[in-house]
Amino acid sequence: MTDSSPAAPRPRTLAEKVWDAHVVSKGQNGEPDLIYIDLHLVHEVTSPQAFDGLRMAGRPVRRPDLTIATEDHNTPTLAIDKPIAEPTSRKQIETLRANCAEFGIRLHSLGDIEQGIVHVVGPQLGLTMPGITVVCGDSHTSTHGAFGAMAFGIGTSEVEHVLATQTLPLKPFKTMAITVEGELKPGVTAKDIILAVIAKIGTGGGQGYVLEYRGSAIRSLSMDGRMTICNMSIEAGARAGMVAPDETTFAYLKGRPHAPQGADWDAAVEYWRTLATDDDAVFDAEVFLDANELEPFVTWGTNPGQGISLSQTVPDPAAIADPNERAAAERALEYMALTPGTPMKEIPVDVVFMGSCTNSRLDDLRAFASIIKGKKKAEGVDVIVVPGSARVRIEAEAEGIDKIVEEFGGEWRFAGCSMCLGMNPDQLQPGQRSASTSNRNFEGRQGKGGRTHLVSPLVAASTAVRGTLSSVADLVADGHEVDARYVSIEGATV
Amino acid sequence: MEKVSTITGVAVPFRRSNVDTDQIIPAVFLKRVTKTGYDDALFSAWRQDPEFILNQPAYANPRILIAGPDFGTGSSREHAVWALRDFGFRAVISPKFADIFRGNAGKQGLLTGVVDEPTVERLWAELEASPGLEATVDLEARTVTVGNVSVRFEIDDYTRWRLLEGLDDIGLTLRDEQAITDFESRREAWRPTTLPAR
Numbered sequence: 192m193t194d195s196s197p198a199a200p201r202p203r204t205l206a207e208k209v210w211d212a213h214v215v216s217k218g219q220n221g222e223p224d225l226i227y228i229d230l231h232l233v234h235e236v237t238s239p240q241a242f243d244g245l246r247m248a249g250r251p252v253r254r255p256d257l258t259i260a261t262e263d264h265n266t267p268t269l270a271i272d273k274p275i276a277e278p279t280s281r282k283q284i285e286t287l288r289a290n291c292a293e294f295g296i297r298l299h300s301l302g303d304i305e306q307g308i309v310h311v312v313g314p315q316l317g318l319t320m321p322g323i324t325v326v327c328g329d330s331h332t333s334t335h336g337a338f339g340a341m342a343f344g345i346g347t348s349e350v351e352h353v354l355a356t357q358t359l360p361l362k363p364f365k366t367m368a369i370t371v372e373g374e375l376k377p378g379v380t381a382k383d384i385i386l387a388v389i390a391k392i393g394t395g396g397g398q399g400y401v402l403e404y405r406g407s408a409i410r411s412l413s414m415d416g417r418m419t420i421c422n423m424s425i426e427a428g429a430r431a432g433m434v435a436p437d438e439t440t441f442a443y444l445k446g447r448p449h450a451p452q453g454a455d456w457d458a459a460v461e462y463w464r465t466l467a468t469d470d471d472a473v474f475d476a477e478v479f480l481d482a483n484e485l486e487p488f489v490t491w492g493t494n495p496g497q498g499i500s501l502s503q504t505v506p507d508p509a510a511i512a513d514p515n516e517r518a519a520a521e522r523a524l525e526y527m528a529l530t531p532g533t534p535m536k537e538i539p540v541d542v543v544f545m546g547s548c549t550n551s552r553l554d555d556l557r558a559f560a561s562i563i564k565g566k567k568k569a570e571g572v573d574v575i576v577v578p579g580s581a582r583v584r585i586e587a588e589a590e591g592i593d594k595i596v597e598e599f600g601g602e603w604r605f606a607g608c609s610m611c612l613g614m615n616p617d618q619l620q621p622g623q624r625s626a627s628t629s630n631r632n633f634e635g636r637q638g639k640g641g642r643t644h645l646v647s648p649l650v651a652a653s654t655a656v657r658g659t660l661s662s663v664a665d666l667v668a669d670g671h672e673v674d675a676r677y678v679s680i681e682g683a684t685v
Numbered sequence: 686m687e688k689v690s691t692i693t694g695v696a697v698p699f700r701r702s703n704v705d706t707d708q709i710i711p712a713v714f715l716k717r718v719t720k721t722g723y724d725d726a727l728f729s730a731w732r733q734d735p736e737f738i739l740n741q742p743a744y745a746n747p748r749i750l751i752a753g754p755d756f757g758t759g760s761s762r763e764h765a766v767w768a769l770r771d772f773g774f775r776a777v778i779s780p781k782f783a784d785i786f787r788g789n790a791g792k793q794g795l796l797t798g799v800v801d802e803p804t805v806e807r808l809w810a811e812l813e814a815s816p817g818l819e820a821t822v823d824l825e826a827r828t829v830t831v832g833n834v835s836v837r838f839e840i841d842d843y844t845r846w847r848l849l850e851g852l853d854d855i856g857l858t859l860r861d862e863q864a865i866t867d868f869e870s871r872r873e874a875w876r877p878t879t880l881p882a883r
Contacts, residue, residue: 286718
């Protein structure tokens, strides 16, 4: 080299920085890179064959100290002290317990204070942190990207690969910036942002990309709100979603059981501050959203991209130009039993489900409770509230949220995935319609023949009060007392 | 994964084409929690028929399946390979395999060799003339031998190498285990550990 000055480092995005820091060996001739995994989360559904594969090959788990398991998908949310009735569910739980005992893996079982949805447990323990790689045999692993971690879901063969080697061969990705600038109106939340993003780019719009959520509207969200957004990155087809770590991230983490301490904490924060995307880094694609214009969002169809503002009407498929999308919309409306032109706010629901890895954290429960406090649920509507973890449940109870839910006429349940996917007994009956704070409105997802409208906790709560899909502003218009945070100065415009 | 070089055992003349993975193992068996123990599930619908070839005493302990074209089409389920392996099969010979099935097989130590259709007919004729006859599949030489008939089969070099070396995906990664260990030695103290529990 003739030039003695050090070469300027190539400007990089957050995702590229985290990736580069985990390359064990660089793939040659188009082969994948071998990527080191910092944290492996395990649950009962996608792990049994992986452990069986290890057993057959006589391999140990390479790093039990980077692995943690919890029971969530199959666990009941009622009578958790009794044996699980459904034999397949019971078998999966029992198998996880035996495997964790055999391979020396830390497990939080039903009844344990740290038990809960795997994507709630990692962050609350302080295990999820900026600049790490996180995997789990579950597509909603993207949740952990809210901390500036690279986190993605994997299949069972890959679970086995990570258990055995703590690495994964991975192909490179493209980067997409999702910039949300402005200030959210009162009553508009993180859930509305992500539903609007997915409606905009489509369920395949993120395919092959790692999304980075940026802009003032993202910066102003709490960690719980950022997790809601990153959680649903997979519904846009993306491999992962990320938010650059900042003071909000550090404040959330500090003092958590597994957060770094003392000098390690200082070293970590110093490094974490370098992770933000460089000013002159280039994304492969960019999407912009105006936060000022956003309204409460709701899905009308059978995929998370089929969403509109709550103040709109059921769309008319005849107005959709693309023939495939039109046919999909026709099928969706038939399944959802909806007529084009019907105001979304006139649609009555049978069940309100408040929970899932998208919206079951303390912030979510507080928002829900603040709306229903002192009110009675609409007649004929079942209201089920499922905290994301046993710890969230206890923290919520300390604030009296359980009493608020019960006095409202709702059911306060034990932690788990519950009605998000109905692997346990919490299911919609055929033909029943829900307003659900979960992440997927696929046909039959919440129970055979069940019809799902994805909504935010605020919309779920307002809907539970009025019986039809509703926003906080509708409650105000009805003359209800509502927490001042959710009322706009101009009045009930949303 | 066990190293594969020479497989000798009873060969089954399986006169069927388009054997899809739903026939190899129906979906009802996919709820299980193991990667083994699928021997009862293999071809479970066809095995209801007493005349089915695998119900014949001559084929009680088969090792090699000689099948018609388009073997393993349909669903990507890895269970199809597990079921064949659990039943005792170590090699399948066919004029054509579905891509996903063949990929799954190669990763799990089940040899898949391709021969043309006239050759399959010759192998079938030889085996049907003496039911229960043993065959030998030689991966090193890429040959399958039945009685007096010895023919070459095709298998790609990469899969052949992996089978000869006994390398599954994990085994391949662990060939470079030193690189993983080196990486771990540089891992910063602030990064998370789940143990001891705090």
